[in-house]
Amino acid sequence: MLPNIYKGNYKLLAIAPLLLIAISLFFIPSIKMGVDFQGGTLITLSMNRSVDAPQLQSQLAAEGIDATVQSFATTSGYQTEIEVPQSKDLVEAESLKTSFNALLPKVSQLEIQAYTNSSFNDQYLQEKAQLDNLSDQMFALAKVNRSDLNISTTNDLDNRFTESYNAVYSNYQNSVTGPLSKLVQYNSISIQIVSPVLSSSFISSILIISLWSAILSALLVFLFFRTFIPSLAVLTGALCDVVIAMGAMGLFQIQLTLPSFAALLMLVGFSLDTDILLTTRLVKRKGDPRDNAFDAMKTGLTMSLAAIVSFGGLFILSILTHIPTYYEISAVCLAGIFGDMFATWGINAVTVLTYVEHRKVKENELV
Amino acid sequence: MNLFEDRKLVALVLLFVIFLAGIIYYKTPLSGVIIMTGVIVFGSLSLFWKESHIKIIGLALIVLLALTSIYINGLKFGIDFVGGTRIPVTLDQAVDQSTMDEIVQTVKDRVSVLGLSEVQVQAIGDNQLYVEVPSNDENTINFVESTLSQQGVYTGIVDGKIAVSGDNIFRTSISPLTGTQLLQSGGGGVPDWGVAFSVNDVGAKQFADAAKGKQDYPVYMYLDRPTDAALFLSRATIKNATPSDSNEEEVMGAIRDALKLENDNIPVYIIDDIQNETNVTPTDNMTEAIISANASAQVKQMLKERGFTVVEMPDAKMVPSFQRTASQVLVLDELDSVGLLTAPILSSGVTSGVPNYNFIITGGVPVTDPTLKAQAVDDRVKSIESILKGGALPVQITLGSKTVIPASLGSEFLKLSLITIAGSLIVIAIMIGVRYRNLTATLPIVLISMAELAILLSILGAFTIDLPTMAGIIAAIGVGVDAQIIITDELLKKDEHHTTREKIDMAFSIIKTNIVVAIFTMVPLLFSRLLSGLLLVEIIGFSESTILGAILGYLLTRPAYAAIVEGVLAKEDEKKKTG
Numbered sequence: 001m002l003p004n005i006y007k008g009n010y011k012l013l014a015i016a017p018l019l020l021i022a023i024s025l026f027f028i029p030s031i032k033m034g035v036d037f038q039g040g041t042l043i044t045l046s047m048n049r050s051v052d053a054p055q056l057q058s059q060l061a062a063e064g065i066d067a068t069v070q071s072f073a074t075t076s077g078y079q080t081e082i083e084v085p086q087s088k089d090l091v092e093a094e095s096l097k098t099s100f101n102a103l104l105p106k107v108s109q110l111e112i113q114a115y116t117n118s119s120f121n122d123q124y125l126q127e128k129a130q131l132d133n134l135s136d137q138m139f140a141l142a143k144v145n146r147s148d149l150n151i152s153t154t155n156d157l158d159n160r161f162t163e164s165y166n167a168v169y170s171n172y173q174n175s176v177t178g179p180l181s182k183l184v185q186y187n188s189i190s191i192q193i194v195s196p197v198l199s200s201s202f203i204s205s206i207l208i209i210s211l212w213s214a215i216l217s218a219l220l221v222f223l224f225f226r227t228f229i230p231s232l233a234v235l236t237g238a239l240c241d242v243v244i245a246m247g248a249m250g251l252f253q254i255q256l257t258l259p260s261f262a263a264l265l266m267l268v269g270f271s272l273d274t275d276i277l278l279t280t281r282l283v284k285r286k287g288d289p290r291d292n293a294f295d296a297m298k299t300g301l302t303m304s305l306a307a308i309v310s311f312g313g314l315f316i317l318s319i320l321t322h323i324p325t326y327y328e329i330s331a332v333c334l335a336g337i338f339g340d341m342f343a344t345w346g347i348n349a350v351t352v353l354t355y356v357e358h359r360k361v362k363e364n365e366l367v
Numbered sequence: 368m369n370l371f372e373d374r375k376l377v378a379l380v381l382l383f384v385i386f387l388a389g390i391i392y393y394k395t396p397l398s399g400v401i402i403m404t405g406v407i408v409f410g411s412l413s414l415f416w417k418e419s420h421i422k423i424i425g426l427a428l429i430v431l432l433a434l435t436s437i438y439i440n441g442l443k444f445g446i447d448f449v450g451g452t453r454i455p456v457t458l459d460q461a462v463d464q465s466t467m468d469e470i471v472q473t474v475k476d477r478v479s480v481l482g483l484s485e486v487q488v489q490a491i492g493d494n495q496l497y498v499e500v501p502s503n504d505e506n507t508i509n510f511v512e513s514t515l516s517q518q519g520v521y522t523g524i525v526d527g528k529i530a531v532s533g534d535n536i537f538r539t540s541i542s543p544l545t546g547t548q549l550l551q552s553g554g555g556g557v558p559d560w561g562v563a564f565s566v567n568d569v570g571a572k573q574f575a576d577a578a579k580g581k582q583d584y585p586v587y588m589y590l591d592r593p594t595d596a597a598l599f600l601s602r603a604t605i606k607n608a609t610p611s612d613s614n615e616e617e618v619m620g621a622i623r624d625a626l627k628l629e630n631d632n633i634p635v636y637i638i639d640d641i642q643n644e645t646n647v648t649p650t651d652n653m654t655e656a657i658i659s660a661n662a663s664a665q666v667k668q669m670l671k672e673r674g675f676t677v678v679e680m681p682d683a684k685m686v687p688s689f690q691r692t693a694s695q696v697l698v699l700d701e702l703d704s705v706g707l708l709t710a711p712i713l714s715s716g717v718t719s720g721v722p723n724y725n726f727i728i729t730g731g732v733p734v735t736d737p738t739l740k741a742q743a744v745d746d747r748v749k750s751i752e753s754i755l756k757g758g759a760l761p762v763q764i765t766l767g768s769k770t771v772i773p774a775s776l777g778s779e780f781l782k783l784s785l786i787t788i789a790g791s792l793i794v795i796a797i798m799i800g801v802r803y804r805n806l807t808a809t810l811p812i813v814l815i816s817m818a819e820l821a822i823l824l825s826i827l828g829a830f831t832i833d834l835p836t837m838a839g840i841i842a843a844i845g846v847g848v849d850a851q852i853i854i855t856d857e858l859l860k861k862d863e864h865h866t867t868r869e870k871i872d873m874a875f876s877i878i879k880t881n882i883v884v885a886i887f888t889m890v891p892l893l894f895s896r897l898l899s900g901l902l903l904v905e906i907i908g909f910s911e912s913t914i915l916g917a918i919l920g921y922l923l924t925r926p927a928y929a930a931i932v933e934g935v936l937a938k939e940d941e942k943k944k945t946g
Contacts (some may be wrong), residue, residue, distance in 0.1 A: 076776050101460045105539040112565045112724045153567045166765045173768055190770030198492040205899035212891035212898055217884050224880045262906040265892055266913055269885030273849055276880045299856045302802055303849040306795050310845025313791035317783055325834040
């Protein structure tokens with residue numbers, strides 16, 4: 001049988017997790033944003049033969065494509081992931097399009113008014129000049145000549161503008177896939193382009209969701225425990241898990257993507273499992289708190305092990321198949337569960353034990 | 368004990384039969400909702416009625432329901448697991464939620480025509496869609512791509528002259544009329560609906576010329592009116608479509624009137640008569656003969672021999688529908704096979720011949736019930752708006768490059784995912800067996816986890832199981848095992864102060880807190896659309912399966928597990944006492 005680690009000066013137990021958290025905090029800034037949040041282009045090739053990633057990367061660089069190339073073996077052949085940062089042309093085209101679409105209804109309305117009433121002519125021409133200016137920038141991006149386009153009405157302008165935007169988009173795609181198909185042979189290609197607008201709305205969306213999750217879980221924990229310190233301990237435990245998981249993301253270069261974000265959320269729920277187990281057993285149960293704590297730890301570690309088996313299975317699967325969704329979820333959860341074992345049984349157990357023993361002393365004094 | 372005297376059990380079985388009938392009758396995806404309801408009803412009952420056998424039998428019945436549903440309705444997997452093609456579609460501009468819903472529906476409708484009912488259309492953010500087709504067949508994918516990228520061409524024809532063409536309409540000016548605008552729209556009586564639009568200089572002149580003096584004439588609104596074509600209808604079709612106050616002659620006249628156009632008439636023939644007529648010939652070697660797919664092969668062959676290109680249409684699209692104008696003239700109102708979608712009547716205000724830039728189209732709906740009427744008006748306005756815009760989507764779209772997932776790869780993913788679940792369960796079973804050195808506690812864990820798997824698969828598989836959903840299922844089972852460990856731990860503890868019942872209650876107080884908090888940390892993700900205006904399709908499946916797993920665990924599987932272990936332990940105790 002293991003000796004009870006909570007006999008003796010248990011406060012020392014907090015050192016290891018605190019160290020772990022310090023290390024994690026150090027690594028968090030180096031978390032890489034995935035294509036979801038950073039925007040840009042992720043190209044996935046599946047192929048029969050392995051490819052020399054550094055070589056392909058330098059070949060692409062020679063073609064003027066600043067890309068990061070990674071290559072993997074999977075159960076079904078080989079896979080190469082090529083990440084290309086946000087294209088300047090696309091970013092610019094998108095902002096031009098937004099301004100254009102905002103201005104267009106006004107200009108076409110003025111165009112109609114100017115037909116019937118010449119007093120609107122000046123205002124129409126003035127606004128139209130702005131629209132033309134935006135269009136000229138778009139045409140320049142699309143490398144088309146305005147004089148070749150035969151534009152007479154605002155409707156024509158709208159149509160040509162949209163065509164040019166599409167041209168910018170497909171030119172960009174071709175500029176990447178063109179050299180690729182020359183350099184490597186692949187069976188299938190998947191191109192995921194996340195525009196700056198989309199990535200920023202993803203970011204704001206996950207911030208809102210995180211906030212709601214935090215508020216809801218904090219409220220519920222306070223509602224269930226109704227005492228300040230233990231509730232705070234439970235929430236600190238959850239926070240520690242997320243911090244450690246994020247540290248691991250920075251250290252092991254697990255990208256922050258929508259799936260890894262979902263995993264972090266799930267981790268909050270999971271970490272509460274062991275924290276609540278500990279707090280319930282210590283606060284609500286009679287007997288020696290130190291024995292209770294050790295007892296809870298044995299149960300908690302068994303639970304963590306079971307969870308490690310599940311997510312470990314998923315992790316192995318993700319390595320075999322190289323499915324990014326599986327990899328990101330399982331890796332983040334594994335790191336979080338690992339962190340949870342330290343945080344719960346180091347920091348939380350110590351906090352709650354101190355609280356319970358302190359309370360007992362007080363009660364005895366009162367008696 | 369006589370089973371029939373156990374009223375609770377009888378009630379449970381009766382409910383089971385009702386749910387069973389439900390999943391057999393309604394199929395997917397409703398079967399998923401029914402099983403979910405079953406979980407909630409049986410779960411609430413097992414929380415309410417505390418008998419152990421109710422809890423266990425309740426779970427067993429739900430598992431039976433789940434397995435039956437899987438057997439009958441099958442499971443739907445996303446293209447990651449069955450193979451297929453994903454086509455990203457980027458919208459020209461960001462749109463609000465209701466417009467996005469409309470776009471998703473339109474795209475679904477468009478691609479569903481070729482029997483591709485399993486096409487999934489999902490919104491990604493507010494300016495992107497994923498169209499997922501469970502097929503890698505090149506022709507199918509080309510069809511879907513061309514259907515998606517196709518922009519319709521709108522033409523409004525008045526008395527054989529083009530009055531409005533889509534090119535001349537300002538797309539941004541097309542909008543429904545408000546109630547006050549409808550009141551002011553003039554004419555006799557207040558119309559039910561109205562759509563306003565503006566045209567440019569060219570359009571205004573064109574309309575003025577075409578509509579001059581044509582008061583009470585219909586504007587035939589065509590979307591993609593075929594050029595150089597002839598229409599062949601069977602006498603039976605015409606007879607069925609003829610209004611009771613009319614006859615074949617008048618009906619044919621109305622159809623001819625609608626199909627006429629300077630330089631591009633679409634002649635119409637009755638199939639039953641053409642055998643004897645030799646003058647039914649194509650204009651040139653490109654002329655299309657539009658005919659029902661159900662027409663006899665002999666007729667089609669004959670048309671081919673006469674030099675037509677035969678274009679077959681579903682029967683439903685060949686059926687004309689009519690209306691009468693205020694002056695009792697019969698007018699063809701709809702004929703899908705030639706793209707005629709509706710024919711509103713010109714009001715006097717616009718037929719003076721003076722160029723006009725702003726137009727309104729108004730009309731009534733033949734519905735009196737207020738709620739139904741509101742819906743009919745809404746549908747009508749939407750359809751007119753979309754016809755004017757080129758029938759397509761409210762915004763322009765760009766197709767991205769497609770991703771192909773080979774079917775073999777998908778099934779490999781699925782196989783490996785299921786092996787992972789099985790493997791994890793085996794390892795967990797061994798681990799817990801070693802930890803507690805008690806098989807009677809570990810076997811039920813495996814059984815319960817398998818029950819959870821079956822129920823989760825049957826509910827989620829009634830919709831679509833994609834990668835994040837599968838990851839969520841694996842996670843849910845892992846977390847489920849954790850709760851069972853807490854129960855096992857409490858029950859196996861050598862604690863003489865508490866009864867088994869008290870021990871279970873203690874375990875459940877921990878589990879309840881866990882589950883409630885865990886559910887509510889994931890709920891914001893599930894309602895991402897409500898909270899942040901953005902549905903995170905990529906990971907929504909993960910939150911669905913973890914939340915579902917937690918609810919299922921709280922209501923059914925954990926109580927059943929506790930009941931099983933409690934029963935087993937009680938028997939062991941008895942043995943010890945007697946032995």
